[in-house]
Amino acid sequence: MLTEFTKLGLTEQQAQMLASAFVDHKKLASGKFFIREGKVCNEIGIVTKGKCRHFYNTKDGEVTRWIALTNEFVTSLSSFVSQLPAKENIQAMEATEIAIMPRATWQKLYAEHEYIRQFYTRIIEANYIGMEERVFNLIAKSAEERYQWMQEHQPRFIQEVPDKYLASMLGVHPRHLSRIRAQRK
Numbered sequence: 001m002l003t004e005f006t007k008l009g010l011t012e013q014q015a016q017m018l019a020s021a022f023v024d025h026k027k028l029a030s031g032k033f034f035i036r037e038g039k040v041c042n043e044i045g046i047v048t049k050g051k052c053r054h055f056y057n058t059k060d061g062e063v064t065r066w067i068a069l070t071n072e073f074v075t076s077l078s079s080f081v082s083q084l085p086a087k088e089n090i091q092a093m094e095a096t097e098i099a100i101m102p103r104a105t106w107q108k109l110y111a112e113h114e115y116i117r118q119f120y121t122r123i124i125e126a127n128y129i130g131m132e133e134r135v136f137n138l139i140a141k142s143a144e145e146r147y148q149w150m151q152e153h154q155p156r157f158i159q160e161v162p163d164k165y166l167a168s169m170l171g172v173h174p175r176h177l178s179r180i181r182a183q184r185k
Helices: 002-007 012-020 077-082 103-112 114-140 143-153 155-160 163-170 174-184
Strands: 024-028 033-035 043-049 052-058 061-068 089-092 096-102
Touching: 002 012, 012 114, 024 033, 024 043, 043 103, 061 163, 096 103, 103 114, 114 143, 143 155, 143 163, 143 174, 155 163, 163 174
Parallel strands: none
Antiparallel strands: 024 096, 033 089, 043 096, 052 061, 052 089
16 A cells, blocks of 8 residues: 555655554455445545455446556545445445545544645546547547547456456447457457
């Protein structure tokens, strides 16, 4: 965790202080939930082992929005910030361990430390830009182009995420994803 924080611009001392605020740990068996839609999210986590799927339930079934891989943050951000019920579900895709920081701890750190506010701003900006890119890709690019973009910019997804969830993230059916992969060989 410390290495990941320093990669994101914190000094070793700052990274140590932030890491020490993740005081709780959750172990989720495959299929268990970090948060369910309709519940308020009161914690932020870092996946230390495994992966979690962010998804929505729609009238047409589940739609995967994102996968939090090892060493990535996991939270229902809109619920965590607004304290309104989550619209999404976050579920362990395999045996998963998450280091947890309660919301009250986060708020205290945010209020007391300028470098935490700057760190948070950098993360939010990077995530917003990533989401903007994904929306653009879904609107303006073909499925093949979206897959190519993911190969170039998110190769861990191609390597680590099961096809049915990867297809959902790309906005295609798993059969179409198989055809795209076959054409690229």
